[in-house]
Amino acid sequence: MINVSFHKCSCALALSLALVAPSFALAEKVLRRANDLSYGGSESLDPLSPSRFYEATDLIYNRLIRPTADGGTAPELALTWVPNETAMEWTLTLRSGVRFHDGSDFEAADVKYSLERINDPALESPVASVLGIISSVDVIDPLTVKINLSAPHAGLPLLLYDYRVRMIPNGSGDMIASSGIGTGPFMLESFDAESMTQLVANPNYWDGAPKLDRISFTAIADQEARNQAMLAGQLDLNSLSRDQEPFYKDNPAFTLQNFPVGDWFGIAFLSDEGALTDPRVRKALRIAVDRQEMMNLLAGAGNAELTCDNPVKKSDPFRADISCPQDITGAKALLAEAGYPDGIDIELYTSDLEPGMLQFSEVYQQQVAKAGIRIDLKVAPADGYWDNVWFYKNAMTSWGERPADQWLNEVYRTGADWNESHYANPAFDALLDEARSTLDQARARDLYVKAQEMLFEEGSTFIPYQENGRRVMSSKVTGIAPVGEDFIDWHLVDMAK
Amino acid sequence: MLGMVAQRLGWAVFTMVIIALAVFLGLEAMPGDACTVHLGRGASDAALATCRARLNLSDPALYRFFTWAQHLLTEFDLGNSVQRGKPITEIVSWRLRNTIILAGTATALGVPLAIVLGVLTGIYRDSVLDVSVSAFSMFLMTIPEFISGTLLIFIFAIGLGWTSGIVTLSYKAPFWDMMVVSFLPAVTLSFILVAHIARMTRASMIEAMQSDFVLMARLKNVPRRQIIWRHALPNALLPTISVIGLTVAWLLGGVVIVESVFNYPGLGRLAVNAVSDQDLPLVQAIALLFGAIYTLVNLSADLLSITLNPKLRGQRQ
Numbered sequence: 086m087i088n089v090s091f092h093k094c095s096c097a098l099a100l101s102l103a104l105v106a107p108s109f110a111l112a113e114k115v116l117r118r119a120n121d122l123s124y125g126g127s128e129s130l131d132p133l134s135p136s137r138f139y140e141a142t143d144l145i146y147n148r149l150i151r152p153t154a155d156g157g158t159a160p161e162l163a164l165t166w167v168p169n170e171t172a173m174e175w176t177l178t179l180r181s182g183v184r185f186h187d188g189s190d191f192e193a194a195d196v197k198y199s200l201e202r203i204n205d206p207a208l209e210s211p212v213a214s215v216l217g218i219i220s221s222v223d224v225i226d227p228l229t230v231k232i233n234l235s236a237p238h239a240g241l242p243l244l245l246y247d248y249r250v251r252m253i254p255n256g257s258g259d260m261i262a263s264s265g266i267g268t269g270p271f272m273l274e275s276f277d278a279e280s281m282t283q284l285v286a287n288p289n290y291w292d293g294a295p296k297l298d299r300i301s302f303t304a305i306a307d308q309e310a311r312n313q314a315m316l317a318g319q320l321d322l323n324s325l326s327r328d329q330e331p332f333y334k335d336n337p338a339f340t341l342q343n344f345p346v347g348d349w350f351g352i353a354f355l356s357d358e359g360a361l362t363d364p365r366v367r368k369a370l371r372i373a374v375d376r377q378e379m380m381n382l383l384a385g386a387g388n389a390e391l392t393c394d395n396p397v398k399k400s401d402p403f404r405a406d407i408s409c410p411q412d413i414t415g416a417k418a419l420l421a422e423a424g425y426p427d428g429i430d431i432e433l434y435t436s437d438l439e440p441g442m443l444q445f446s447e448v449y450q451q452q453v454a455k456a457g458i459r460i461d462l463k464v465a466p467a468d469g470y471w472d473n474v475w476f477y478k479n480a481m482t483s484w485g486e487r488p489a490d491q492w493l494n495e496v497y498r499t500g501a502d503w504n505e506s507h508y509a510n511p512a513f514d515a516l517l518d519e520a521r522s523t524l525d526q527a528r529a530r531d532l533y534v535k536a537q538e539m540l541f542e543e544g545s546t547f548i549p550y551q552e553n554g555r556r557v558m559s560s561k562v563t564g565i566a567p568v569g570e571d572f573i574d575w576h577l578v579d580m581a582k
Numbered sequence: 583m584l585g586m587v588a589q590r591l592g593w594a595v596f597t598m599v600i601i602a603l604a605v606f607l608g609l610e611a612m613p614g615d616a617c618t619v620h621l622g623r624g625a626s627d628a629a630l631a632t633c634r635a636r637l638n639l640s641d642p643a644l645y646r647f648f649t650w651a652q653h654l655l656t657e658f659d660l661g662n663s664v665q666r667g668k669p670i671t672e673i674v675s676w677r678l679r680n681t682i683i684l685a686g687t688a689t690a691l692g693v694p695l696a697i698v699l700g701v702l703t704g705i706y707r708d709s710v711l712d713v714s715v716s717a718f719s720m721f722l723m724t725i726p727e728f729i730s731g732t733l734l735i736f737i738f739a740i741g742l743g744w745t746s747g748i749v750t751l752s753y754k755a756p757f758w759d760m761m762v763v764s765f766l767p768a769v770t771l772s773f774i775l776v777a778h779i780a781r782m783t784r785a786s787m788i789e790a791m792q793s794d795f796v797l798m799a800r801l802k803n804v805p806r807r808q809i810i811w812r813h814a815l816p817n818a819l820l821p822t823i824s825v826i827g828l829t830v831a832w833l834l835g836g837v838v839i840v841e842s843v844f845n846y847p848g849l850g851r852l853a854v855n856a857v858s859d860q861d862l863p864l865v866q867a868i869a870l871l872f873g874a875i876y877t878l879v880n881l882s883a884d885l886l887s888i889t890l891n892p893k894l895r896g897q898r899q
Contacts, residue, residue, distance in 0.1 A: 125859030126666045209629060279666075280752035280847065303750040306855055310748050310845040313732070317739040317747030 113298040114580045116562065117321045119314065120278060122306040128278035130265040131258075132251035133203060133210040139248065141276075144284055144300060144575055145186075146251030146267030149177060149196065150242050154568040156401045156488075158242045162191065162252055162268065166245075172237040172524055179228045183291045185254050186265075186272045193230045197222040198255040200232065205258075212249045214502060215491060237522035239529055243488040248571055270295045270576035279304050296564070296579035315339075321562055321580070325555040326440055327385065333557050344567040345390055346554040347398030347486025350445050352433065353505040354479045356545035360431075361479075364543035365423040370431065371541075372409060373416035373456035376549040379448050383441060389550040395537050396484065396492040398551055403489035403530050405537035416456040428457025434480040438467040442481050449547070476505050482546075486569075489533050493517055497540060506545035513539050586888060594881045601873035606647050609862050617664070637664065637863070660870075665861040674849070674867060676753045681848035683757070684764045684771070684841070685833050692772030693779060693826060697819070700783020704818070705810060707788055716784070723777035727836050731770040731843040738766060753847035767844040771836050775829055782825040786818040793817070820891055827883025831876040 120128070124136035132142040149163035163177040183191040200222050203212050218238055223231040234241070244250075252268060253261050265273035268291065271284035282302040286295040303319075305311045308326070315323045316332060325333075325341070333339040360366045371394055380389050390399045393409035420429055435446035443464070450460040465474045474480050482505055487495070494517055495501055499509040513536055520532035540546070554569055564578040617633035634640055638649075653659040660670035699719070703712040722730075739747030749763045790796060791814050799809045838850035845851070849868060856864040 122855065124665075125855055125861065127859075277752065280754070281750070305748060305750075305845045306851070306858075307842050307845065309732070310843060313735050313740070313843075314748035314750065314845070317735065318743075319746060319748055319750055 114296070114582075115299045115301060115321075116297050116578065116580060117301050117303065117319065119305045119311045119320055119323055120282065120302040121308070121311065122278070122304050124278075126279040126304075129262040130273065130276060131262040132249050132253070133208055133212055134262060135209065135211055137249060138278060138282070140570070141265070141273075141282060141284065141302060142251060142267075143248065143269075143570065144271040145265050145269045145273055146253065147183075147269050148246055148248075148251055149179075150246045152243075152246040152488075152571055154400065154566075154572040156398075156403075158246060162196075163245075166242050168239065168241070168524060170524070172239040172241075172522055173234050175232045175234070175241050176225070177230050177232065179230070180291065181228055183268050184289060185268055186287060187254070189254060190227075191252065191268050192227045192255075193224040194227075194255045195252055196230045197224055198258075199252045200250070202258055203250070208258075210249070212247060214495065215244055215247055216250065239521060239524045239526075240488070240490045243490055246488075247491075271300055274299075290576055292574075292576055295576040300575075315557060318559070321559040322565075323557055325557045327388070327555070328440070329557075330555070338560055340558045340560045340562070342556045342558070342565070342567040343388060343553050344555075344569060345399060345551070346569045347396075347401070347551050348484065348554070349392070349396065349548050349551045350439075350442060350481065350483050351394075351396075351546055351548040352446070352449065352479065353475070353482045354431075354545045354547070355507050357507045357509070358479075360423070360425065360429060361545065363423045365419040366425070366429065367543060367545045369416040369419040369423075369429075369456065370453065370458060371547045372412045372419075373453040373458055374449065374547070374549060375411035375452055376409065378411075379452065380550040382448055383445055384550060384552045389552045391550050392548055393541050394544055394546060394548045395541065396496065396546075396548060397489040397537060398486055401489050403533040405534040405541075407538060407541050409541065411452075413456045416453075416458070420457065425457075428459060430459045430461060432461045432463060432479060434463045434465050434474050434478040436465045436467050436470045436474070436481065438470050438481075439483055442483065446481050480505075486551075489537075490517075490521070493533065493536050493540075497536075497544070497546075508540075508545050510539070510543070587885060590881060590884050590888075594877050597877050598870075598874060601877075602651065602870055603647070605866050605869045605873070606643075606650070609866055610643050612862075633664070637662075660867040661863050663856075663861050663864045665856075665859045665864070670864055670867045673864065674852070674871065677847060677849045677852045678871065679757075680753060680760055680764075680846065681837055681841070681850060683760050684767055684846060684848055685830065685837060687761065687764045687768035688771035688775060688833060689830055691768055692775035695772075696776040696779035697783050697822070699776070699780040700822075701787055701810070701815060701818075703780065704784040704787025704791065707784075712784075716781070719777040719780050722773045725773065727770055727774070727839045728843050730773055731767065731840055734766055734770055735844070748845045749847065750845070751847065764846065767840045767846050770840050770843075771833055774836060775833065778829045779822065779826055783818060783822050786821045787814060790814040790818040816890075820887060823887050823890070824880075824883050827880050827886075831879040834872050834875060 118140065120138065120140065122128070124138070127136045128138035129136050130138055130142060130145065132146055147162045149161060150158050150166065151161040153159050160180070162180050162183060164180055165178045166175055168175050177196070179191070179193060179196065185191060200219055202208065203210055203216050203219065218234045218236050219232055220235040221233045223233065225231055232241070238244070254266055257264065257266060263276060265276060270287055270290045270292070272287045274283040274285045276282050281304070284300045286298055288294045305314060311320070311323055312329050312332065314320045318338070330341065333341055354361050354367060354370060356362065356367060376391050380391060393407035395405060395407060397404040420426070433446060433450070435443055437443050446462055450462055453460060475482060496503050496505065497508050497513065498504065498517060499511065499514050516532050516536045516539070520529045520536070523529040523532060558565060561581045562578065563581065565573055617630050617637065617639060638646060650661060653661065658671060660674065662668065663670050663673055666673060699715055703715050706712050735747040738744050745766055746763065751759055751763055796809055796814055799813055834850070837848060838853055840846065841848045841850035842854050849871065853865070853868045856868060
């Protein structure tokens, strides 16, 4: 194994080179990735766990239905899904001939177990807030299940494609966190979240054997260290922040990708406090902003999609198209109407929690000043921000993408757990209820669009744009389209020799 | 002599008790407890109760301290990590080994180099060699490790491709593999080590060269080489030993930064992770361990000085 040549440099450098070299010299096609240890070593392979190791569970397990990059649905382990006329029951037919990594057949009983497990109180899965409406699952025959809901939901397939809803073998819940038996394109070989996790290709994958032989995850907690490892050729794929881009630009060894995702920074104003109880004040706070300028300044032109306080991403089929140019006169007029002709003082909490968050609130402060809105910026410590500041004050917030129905119900419905702006409007809730029980998709779209327009008129959350995701890859990697992680066909990813 | 050693040992044990108590009380004084911190905002009452029962958090603080100390002393058991759900002894022992490898490599590289440089600059005081070496070591001393480490990676791993940049080995990797990857981080650490020790050695070398016994040796026409290596250096090294002790113990602080920069799987990186995961029992264990190493290194330096110094050796307490 050791082939040391001392002719050039007699020091230990040559020695270390020779010893490190074997890991690069493998004939296998290995895609090397990093695990950022965001759950501090408690990463679990249970897809429903609050500390799931998502990058790995995405490769090991399959979903019933998968999302497509244009906001639609596509079959994965379920081939068809049909609701009854009240949208209270959904019948799914399953793909036949699919096997788990341990050789057992994937059948209806596994689906029943995997779905009913979501609402197991002992698990405390965050997915329960999304799919709590599943009351039971009936096995009709080995390849057919019926999902019974506690409330009608015409958009169930959009909830089922949640990245955490994965199929595991019937009864495997106690071991799944470490056994990692699924039906996915890669199989678990070794799992140690704090050092190295190895996945090998599943040669019997139902959609064709993967082209890669192996995918490995090395634990690197520090973002700068991950960047260094990528630059030094120790990783083949990594996410990227905007300020790291120049390191890779114009370097033929790397491919950069920039793709729309529905993630955003915003400001949640408390709609039940002081002057903010007046919807006119809330609207003034939002229309006084030049979103285009804000986006160019903070995200860079072409790195984000404008949105008019609408959390739903552009590619979502249920998204409302709203236009919202800066309107200083309009904002001043609204404030005067509401009884603030001399402008208004608003307290806003921000924090150095995520890169760019502080700058975001500062740019906002500058822009709305023109409309007589005086923002008193309070910088709260990052530690404990989500526990003590956010939700209790007018505060900076940050979200990851989800489908329209999930956005509107989880974050804006009256009394919802994550309703950070305390927005309460029975008419809005009624629209959501109606949309959920409407099987006619065109009609459902109208209802969701109406709800989003309502948010723009009187909502309390300011969202100027959704920033794109970024990744950097070794230029040897092929088969990864510029789309979010969720939409990659991992069995088609390959590496040039 | 024996009495003196016993006295030093006694002080070391006393220091350890104080450190343990201070760490424990510091964590106790924080708002919330290990479970509220670990489970965060969304924690249900049931989950909190289970977690508290698991960590015996309902017992009085002092009682918990004594049971913790008792487990530590009788079974060498540091308790369980909240976040990782594993025994801390198991988590910490591999990392401790890796940090010792790193600090050992840094010391082995740095100390001999520092002494040679210190002696040379001391003898050739105010020469071009002295001025340039002193200026350069001052320069190295002022560069923070996260900059020198990053620069070394850029030059040797990314630019020249001679070494691997970031450590991707498992914390359980074999001793020799760990040794090899510890080279670049050790060089980073030794920058500051070399500068400190070389400056100290230079100062005491200058002092020794001006002492009466060196003057006497010169008058007796003892060859210069012999004066330096046989008479001046051993005397100059004595004060240096305690500085080496302090600097090596001080390396521990540098280890935290260097290990994070290089992703080196040692105690320092574990400490950073434990703090950011708010894994309080683990933070407590690591703080105690750092305290123990610090005490131990200084104790050894003390004992070594006593053994080497005839004056101290002869003293009766």
